[in-house]
Amino acid sequence: MELSVQSAQRIVDEISGIVGQHINMMDERGNIIASTDGTRVGHFHAGAKRIVEEGLPELYVRPEDATPTVRAGLNLPITHGGRTVGVIGITGAYEQVIGYGQVVKKMTEILIREGNEQDEKRLDQRVRSRFLEDWVLGGGLLQPQVLAERGLALGVDITVPRRVMVVSVRDLALYTDTAAGQKRIDQLETAVSGLVEGEAGGIILRNAARQILLLRARPDAQMQAMAQRLCVMARERFGLRLAVGIDGGAPDVHRAYAQANKAWRSARMAPEGVLPYDSVTLELFTGDVPRQTKEEYLRKVFRGCTYEELRRWIGLLEAYFAAEGSIQAAADALYIHKNTLQYRLKRLEELTGCDVRRPSQAPVFYMAVLFFKEVEGSLLLMGS
Structure with missing residues (x-):
């Protein structure tokens, strides 16, 4: 040493x-x-x-x-x-x-x-995380026998049937900019890990501000119950809301993760925050749209907006969709008067030429929210 x-x-x-x-x-x-x-x-x-x-x-x-x-x-x-x-x-x-x-x-x-x-513990954690990424995210699928042997060496049997759940804090940007907010997130993730690994016999992979939960195979009802339990814990103990995506029962972990991940993307806007893959619609094909196309779509819809202006519009739209179009409920979520929200929606119509309150035009904005959630980490030069 x-x-x-x-x-x-x-x-x-x-x-x-x-x-x-x-x-x-x-x-x-x-x-x-x-x-x-x-x-x-x-x-x-x-x-x-x-x-x-x-x-x-x-x-x-x-x-x-x-x-x-x-x-x-x-x-x-x-x-x-x-x-x-x-x-x-x-x-x-x-x-x-x-x-x-x-x-x-x-x-x-x-x-x-x-x-x-x-140091040894951190090294073991990095080795384990690398293995889980290869297994779940797909990098090791070309050599299943080698992957299985690596798993056994780490105490993970990849032949055990499993279900997948993707979990994250909703409105993450509200908490990551402060030490106190980040501490709450860390405490929540620790609590989720304790619950899943201790009581449910599961495995957790942390990836890109999300926790990917690998649970032993169980019926849909039990997956929903676990998701709801996590949401209640997050809300009551930490004052945080979760977005949870549940797989559709795919036979292998890699495909199950893809399903849960698509459900999670949509769950970030769903009113209840928990969404099974069977309920996913538009999100099924958004992963096939190139990042450059998503950014161009946002520029086109919100032409002339700066990045910060775009973020404010997206936040308003998220509240509107989460409230299922209820002006009062959306206004309450945004802490504004419903007349103020009506005025802002009118401004949005003038800016984009589309009215989110019209069912035929609402999908324009729903897609914009989905795309923004996938590219918000990149530098969008809005209006350029």
């Missing part, structure tokens, strides 16, 4: 704050890689090199032996996995630091072990 500079500095700062002394950490080559005195980082520490090479239990540098790069103080070996991986140095007189030198050494070793365990 090789100590990382970032981890070493974090440990040095943490221990120094506890013992109130200057602390240095050296790697197994004797180089100072972290210190409470930033000017010392990068210098060679001969005493540390001696400890590693000679296997010394400790080395005290007396004041008369100190140099500009090696100061008076106690130096102790750091061991991990049965070998010396570095040296911790505590600046000060011997009688001042010897009393807690071994405590500092043990604290350092514990922090290094915990940091290494966290």
Whole structure:
């Protein structure tokens, strides 16, 4: 194991704050890689090199032996996995630091072990996420046997029949711009993971601000019940609304995900927020429309609008469609008077030449909302 500079500095700062002394950490080559005195980082520490090479239990540098790069103080070996991986140095007189030198050494070793365990856990999570992406999103389908073997090594049996659900927070942009909002999202995702993995025996893949839930095969009614349970939890515990798409029962996970994903795209505008694939209509073919065509469609419908203006119009339309065309319900959702909403809808008609209140013209705007949801992350040069 090789100590990382970032981890070493974090440990040095943490221990120094506890013992109130200057602390240095050296790697197994004797180089100072972290210190409470930033000017010392990068210098060679001969005493540390001696400890590693000679296997010394400790080395005290007396004041008369100190140099500009090696100061008076106690130096102790750091061991991990049965070998010396570095040296911790505590600046000060011997009688001042010897009393807690071994405590500092043990604290350092514990922090290094915990940091290494966290690194290994993060690595395992990345490996697992990569496997799930290959399996669910389709990258590994060309080698099913290899994929199955990888899964078994990670404790995932891909031969078990599963259903898929795609979940995300509705109105995500309202929360991601603040630390408090992002914290609520993180807490919700943790709660969803605990519920799905703990109680439902499921697997979760986080992808592009969504959670893809892989549940053991169950009837549609139980999938709906699980979705509703997640929505209630999100609303009551975190004050958040969810959009949930449920697959149509496709026999393989890759196709089931495609179904659930299309349902999820539509669920972001559905009044109840939960939509099964069997209820999806226009969304069935939007995935086949090129991104460039979607952007051009938005430019054409909302000609002359800036990107921010477009976002405001889309927000209004989402509320209108979620309210199933009810002016009062949409106005309530937007926190405006219904007369104000009527005025804005009239402005939208003047801008686009289409009236969303007319059934024959409403699909123009419904498609615009669907397209915007798929391309909002890109830079739309509206009006260019």
